[in-house]
Amino acid sequence: MKLAKEIKGALWVVPAVAMFCLWTVYPAFKGIMLSTFDASIRHQEFTGLKNWIYLFESEIFWKGLVNTVGYVVASVPVVTILALLIAIMAYRMSSRMQKFLRFAFYLPNLAAAVIIGIIWKWIFALRGLLNYLVSLFGIEPVLWLGTNPLAFWSVSLSGIFGSMGTAIIIYMAALSSIDKELYDSAKIDGCKEWQETLYISVPLMLPVIAFLTIIRTIGMFQIWQSIYIMTGGGPAHGTISIVYQIYNHGFVDGRFGLAAAEAVVLLVIILFFSAIQFLLFTRKKI
16 A cells, blocks of 8 residues: 555656656757767767867867856855845835835846846946946046956846846745744844844745855856857957857857867756755755
8 A cells, every 4th residue: 555655656756757857867968979979960970079178178168167157156145145135124124115126126037138138238338327327427438348357247247136136036035934933032032133134034044045056056157148248258258158158169150069068068067066055055954
């Protein structure tokens, strides 16, 4: 009887496992195989490790790798911490104001990534909004997207604000799930608001913080749309990323084998960083 229940329960999992294998495991395996071929639309020739050797000898590939890690380091901690602080402040407001803020924070996510990129490009343009604001203080216009490292930080800033809204919404939902009696008890004991946040809110929200940190890390490793719209990878490959290189090699140059090799490298890097973050948070007994 018990075995029958276990088999019945396992059958419910089969569709999800099948879809995961079909849309994730199989494409990943095919990508690994494709990385050993000189492949295009018209022909496919086995070349062994030629694509991998080309990658590791390419300065542009290493530049893109460094930039990609830089985007992650520059944006993920800021989004994780700043969104948490904003969510905590918003949660202390009235119910009506919370509803408005949820709508306002999530509103940018309704627009396509291309539209958001165009808006940021306009903001950082030579005659854009940001240069207009700095001109009010007598400062000459700056080539925000035309010089390094300003272009890199401009793209990073767009990534930070682009992912802030979703993080705030998730944090606010997590805060609303915390038992209010804990805060009431803390107030009776004479705790201040910052103590409630530090000793009640943050510890109980560690699983959510861990989830958002991992998700944002994966997301920033895949950054390319804002780069495509704002800088095109320039100036002098100063903003190029791994995914942008995958796009160029795969969809512009038609070098599918080389693009597959870069995708495999990206997969390994994401798994590595995600595993480290998971281990760090699990050690804290989240």
